[in-house]
Amino acid sequence: TASVEEQQFTDLIAADSRIEPRDWMPDAYRKTLVRQISQHAHSEIIGMQPESNWITRAPSLKRKAILIAKVQDEAGHGLYLYSAAQTLGTSRDEMTDALIAGRARYSSIFNYPAPSWADIGSIGWLVDGAAICNQVPLCRASYGPYGRAMVRICKEESFHQRQGFEILLELMQGTAAQREMAQESVNRWYWPALMMFGPPDDDSPNSAQSMKWKIKRHSNDELRQRFVNMLVPQAAVLGVTLPDPDLRFNEATQLYDLGEIDWTEFHEVLAGRGPANAQRLQRRRDAHDDGRWVREAAAAYAHKMAAKPAT
């Protein structure tokens, strides 16, 4: 028989109500939230790298200002998410150490390089687009601090997605070389963006339990499908081709049938062997080392202020 606390937890979930930091929760629920929220936070922080690479080379002042704002938003998302994970009793230092040591996961997508300006368009359109599809349902996640953080994050992601779409639109209305650059970039980002939704449903060990706990509201394949349905009309407006020869509308299901995703590539990236894994992690370690004096100074200042008599 369930304890009173356990029954309260079950009732809150069944009522679509929210679990808050001080409420009792099963250890496994806490653990799965720390896993997902910290991975999500790490993704935002590592995800700043492919784009910050282009800040100094953005083609105009306007593009540069927009890109700086976007990358700053990602830092902010990382911070809200670390704060949400901290409410579950995990310290920021523990999470950072795990990332730096290479023990933590972050989204596979950020292990791909961004060698052309069009990649800034593709990241916004495809990567932020996939992030929105995945994260809008997370605004209703059963854990209060996570769901609330997601509301603000999704608003900012939708601006990010539009700015990416608009970069590609401008390139597609430009010269033949610009159109080619946009298409080449979409070709490289399309499949990795589909992999952001995670492994197929029959190979997703965490989904069933996370859905019972109403952390996840839809399966990985369901959200991937929703994303493709959203992309097809947008690709037509842009005039780009999605690089899947098997993509076609299925009259019977009213959904798009997709070609085969290369899951070997996905598992290689997760195992640390993607095109930019080593570089991303090294950059993050260097940034952490470079920032040591700031952390030390902040701690010394806080210590000094605490020792000062109140005036």
Ligand code: FAQ
């Ligand atoms: N990459 O059983 P499942 C952004 C792992 S958006 C790496 O299906 P789950 C915005 C998974 O962790 C990107 N690992 O797992 C932005 C698990 O490993 P574990 C971040 C992946 O949790 C845009 C194992 O595979 N978004 O940052 C991936 O039920 C532009 C088995 O998988 C989020 O994190 C992957 N793609 O479902 C920023 C969203 N997929 O932990 C900057 C929140 C799966 O057992 C620039 N997270 N794995 O060792 C989620 O919705 C879920 O965690 C899923 C995975 C859907 C990602």
